[in-house]
Amino acid sequence: MTTAAKRLPREFRSPQLRDASVEFDVDKIRNDFPILRQRVRGRALVYLDNAATSQKPRVVIDAISRYYERDNANIHRGVYFLSEHATEEFEGARRIMQAFLNAADASEIIFVRGATEAINLVAQTYGRINVHAGDEVLITTMEHHSNIVPWQILCEDKGARLRVAPISDSGELLLKDFENLLGPRTKIVAVTHVSNALGTINPVQRIIEMAHRGNIPVLVDGAQAVPHLKVDVQALDCDFYVFSGHKVYGPTGIGVLYGKSTLLDAMPPYQGGGDMISSVTFEKTIYNKLPYKFEAGTPHVAGAIGLGAAVEYVNGLGMDNIAAHEHQLLAYATEAVSAIPGIRLIGTAKEKAGVLSFLLDSIHPHDIGTIVDQEGIAIRTGHHCAQPVMQRFGIAATVRASFALYNTRQEVDTLVEGIQKVREVFA
């Protein structure tokens, strides 16, 4: 891209799409991620903790640096060149998010710190005015703590009841039970799109249809979904959709709350401050229009721009290509790890994305994590901020390998060798 083209607002730039028919060249793609070139503990880094956070491609790191080196100014108020330009970049990132989720309007995209803040926002605004004593909030057993605790806080505050739809031994939502839990008292449903501990892809379309029959709005936690699946909020007809930027190759501290404008318009603000007002007197404050009503204070401008670059990077590779690569990799890893004696997989749903959770004999996951770390392998061990999932399976923790677009079969082979080392130590 020429320097002149870089100065153009994003929507005027030529798309950087790679030819989708070109084979997914993972070795070439890995060169886009500087961190993957390093060695740790004398070994090539094998990063398999992508459900916790993903690594960043050079284009994201450069976009953030470029912003601070060239464009930094506060947005939405300066009348000078830099402020106008920073505002245009920030709002350009919003339009990239709109297209990414296929939202009807850019004003339905609220920039937040991450999925956690987005859920808290909905619980404390929509929830605060719509959930009352005796009402119910429906979630599922496989939620991350961030999609449990905000609702518990709300329910405790209001004297409402948190209902939990159960899951099967394979880690699939029991849809019949879910449907039976919907009732006239249910004021909102909050469900994860993809489970961070099990990898299960929930049938969110059907969940939303069921809830909408009773006019119950649905929040979908997409933190683990957007890196792996195409999401279309209009096709889903979901009411709220949330995700964190850092899990989809963007920076930390930035994320998105999508909400239908009719719902967002009727909600009170979350935080008060600058940018979320249109006029302030000591007698009365008039709130700003969407999306600014929910963006109090100077936002994470560099983060939004970095996330914009990340989503453009993903778009360039093509989500279908990414999903196909990851699907094959997960199938390969599932087969290879299952073949190790003493392995018990946790989460064997038919539809899965990105996550392989398992146990090895009675060896504690932390011991496994420490031993494979010596081979340069980064995996997550513990309860994955989903303690109710652990309780459901009667375990304290699991080992979790989670995959991203840059992972390879060789890395899976290294993981398998690492697990063999664990067996040797504990033989």
Place this chain on the structure above:
Amino acid sequence: MPDLRELYQEVILEHSKAPRNYRELTTANHRAEGYNPLCGDHFTVYLDLEGDSIRDISFQGSGCAISKASASLMTQSLKGKTKAEAARLFDQFHKLVTGQSPANGNRAELGKLAVFSGVSEFPVRVKCATLAWHTLHASLEGKQDTVSTE
């Protein structure tokens, strides 16, 4: 590079597989619970104190090899000790696993507990090695709340 064999010494592996004094102590007059929210490790330490002296000690719970072996060896080391001796041993043990090497004379005092010297090369595992000891400390102090490593 830290050596795995230094961390997972035979004594540690053996105690993690067959922990000693692993039972509820019916004669206990003190007990405390310890919890590491990072990994979910959870132990209960039971004490039968006679005056200032630890007449009997046991534990129960779940955790990794390091935390379980540490709890097991702790109970072995402390039976018959006074509260002051236990506190002193905890101090020595803490120095050992955090790499503040105790003087040679003191290392001898640690006895079998010296097998945990490898932990100092694995800073994220220090909490595993000390969970049972923190729990013991709470039990001696008569604290009722669950002790957390955080």
